[in-house]
Amino acid sequence: MDARGALRWWWSTSPHPGAIAVAQLAGEPADLERAIEALCSRSSPAVGAVAWRRFGEIDDGVVARVATGHALVMPHGGPRIRQRLDARMAELGATVLQGAPGADGDYPEAADDLERRMLAALARAASPLAIDLLAAQPARWRAHGAPGAMSARDRRLRRLIDPPRVAIVGPANAGKSTLLNALAGREVAIAHDLPGTTRDAVAARIDFAGLVADVFDTPGAREEMDAIERAAAQLAAHAIERAELVIALTAPGLGWAGDAAPIAPEAGVIRVLNQCDRADADACAEAIDADLAVSAREGQQLDVLVARVRDALVPPADLADPRPWRFDERLG
């Protein structure tokens, strides 16, 4: 993307209420910095850095400076917050665009607007499960007629396009970081038996058997935390509040700790007992309330957890439903 030129502001996420919204700000670096500074009453994060900011009286969230002339601004996903941020950015000299510049691309092969939007969604979709379903939509829309207003199913299926957010919460030493690493298939989080080891909010984009989601590891809040741990805990709280699914993780004897931050009322929760390889796992009190038991370290039952996460975010019935899917809210 050519970030230079007049300051431009647009949303990458749908205007419907969501846990998180992502807006993009692009333009000359000096203009961009001035606008972020005015919005947040603090300097812009350095290039490549991600920081927590207050957006004046409007909201708070994350600013990611992805390039000198390009930043992502991520507030909560309410329509009111969006409107107020649009107004504020216009005040600060940004041109508020409707949709990404050129986001729908040029698809000369598309027969009509429906096919053009389908191809644009296909190009953007994060999840392999989206491919066949999107490809089937033009025919379904023609056979059944355009679907009505955006339904709950339509919104759940949108998770195939924009990765939903999953937070792993639970007491220290439950194995949250070990689980994130096991799911990611690589070391993204530091797993260690010293509490406070997770000093940064860590996330990984993970494919749950066809559904791609962004998974956040969260450090538990502790009594004595240094400044870095407190900042990490704050970012984690933010991730938990915005998660569409929470994996509540524990281990034998650790109990189900009170959550580090409130969970969105519409978020799903899967209660998982970790460390099922231990001899005391079967008889522990936590086993009674767990939806399933896994071993993040030994890999037991992780395939079951992967399928549960996928099915909780995009139920199989939504995928199997032959009715058309309103995959783009701008379609008439």
Ligand SMILES: Nc1nc2c(ncn2[C@@H]2O[C@H](COP(=O)(O)OP(=O)(O)O)[C@@H](O)[C@H]2O)c(=O)[nH]1
């Ligand atoms: N036996 C066993 N130990 C585990 C398992 N998962 C994690 N651990 C150990 O538990 C300790 C804490 O793990 P960590 O992932 O750092 O926990 P966190 O504080 O919740 O992030 C480490 O010593 C891990 O090796 C497991 O499935 N089985």
Ligand SMILES: [Mg+2]
């Ligand atoms: Mg950890």
